[in-house]
Amino acid sequence: MSRLITPRLTAFHGMIRRSGYRGKLRGSALACHLISTRRQSPLCTRSSGNDRLQSNLRLVVASALLFWACMPTSARSAAEPERIQGQITTPSGFSWKYAYDIRLTEKRVVISVAINPVPAGVSKVELDRVVPIWKVGIERYWSRRYQLVPTAETRLPIEVEANFRAPVYHHDVIVRPGKGHSDELNWHLQNSPELAAHEFGHMLGLFDEYEGGAQDPVQPVLDKTSIMTRSPTGGATQPRHYRRILGWFEEKAGLSEVKIEPMKPE
Numbered sequence: 604m605s606r607l608i609t610p611r612l613t614a615f616h617g618m619i620r621r622s623g624y625r626g627k628l629r630g631s632a633l634a635c636h637l638i639s640t641r642r643q644s645p646l647c648t649r650s651s652g653n654d655r656l657q658s659n660l661r662l663v664v665a666s667a668l669l670f671w672a673c674m675p676t677s678a679r680s681a682a683e684p685e686r687i688q689g690q691i692t693t694p695s696g697f698s699w700k701y702a703y704d705i706r707l708t709e710k711r712v713v714i715s716v717a718i719n720p721v722p723a724g725v726s727k728v729e730l731d732r733v734v735p736i737w738k739v740g741i742e743r744y745w746s747r748r749y750q751l752v753p754t755a756e757t758r759l760p761i762e763v764e765a766n767f768r769a770p771v772y773h774h775d776v777i778v779r780p781g782k783g784h785s786d787e788l789n790w791h792l793q794n795s796p797e798l799a800a801h802e803f804g805h806m807l808g809l810f811d812e813y814e815g816g817a818q819d820p821v822q823p824v825l826d827k828t829s830i831m832t833r834s835p836t837g838g839a840t841q842p843r844h845y846r847r848i849l850g851w852f853e854e855k856a857g858l859s860e861v862k863i864e865p866m867k868p869e
Contacts (some may be wrong), residue, residue: 697817699787701808702773705851711760716806717769723779725792733792734767740796741765741803744830748840751852753864761845773808801835809845
């Protein structure tokens with residue numbers, strides 16, 4: 604494990620030296636809190652009795668987050684967000700596209716999905732009435748429910764944004780009057796916020812979790828308490844629904860065994 608960490612550590616230190624912001628990091632209280640090793644750190648003079656592996660893990664995470672925080676705004680903007688997209692096809696014949704933007708700040712992971720509601724027999728007034736309800740419902744179910752925990756001292760809430768007005772959209776959703784069968788890209792005016800949150804899950808690359816739906820062909824899940832069940836009213840998001848986000852973070856940070864923990868209600 605430590606052999607894998609060392610190149611990441613060297614890379615982060617090199618980034619910090621090249622950035623010209625080392626002085627700011629040296630005086631950072633957060634750096635002193637996160638970066639604690641048995642020997643003197645080039646960023647902080649405090650030390651602790653923690654083992655070398657845990658210390659190196661904290662140093663990697665702290666270096667990455669603090670380097671980001673001290674970068675000029677223009678440099679940060681150029682590095683974010685990253686678009687994640689792909690196509691899922693199941694043996695049972697279901698197929699859909701997932702797409703979203705993801706970015707890491709010094710305090711959170713932010714997922715943004717731009718949804719273009721395309722009216723089909725629906726007036727602008729009707730659409731303007733229901734879109735804010737869907738937005739609130741989606742974000743209530745998906746945003747700030749869980750957090751990534753790379754170390755005992757570091758917690759990164761997962762924030763989710765459903766944007767129905769954007770310069771570029773990830774998904775075009777046809778909106779029809781009344782009620783009816785809905786899927787990821789076909790909604791109806793009377794769809795509940797819970798149903799909107801369910802279809803939003805497909806936009807993040809998730810499978811259905813009910814019999815007869817677009818289930819994971821490798822590890823199918825049946826869960827009536829899940830937001831991805833057939834009738835999602837009262838359902839909830841689960842840690843497994845954020846695995847793709849967790850994988851993205853671990854790859855970017857060069858870490859493994861990052862935890863997903865529930866957030867306390869605000």
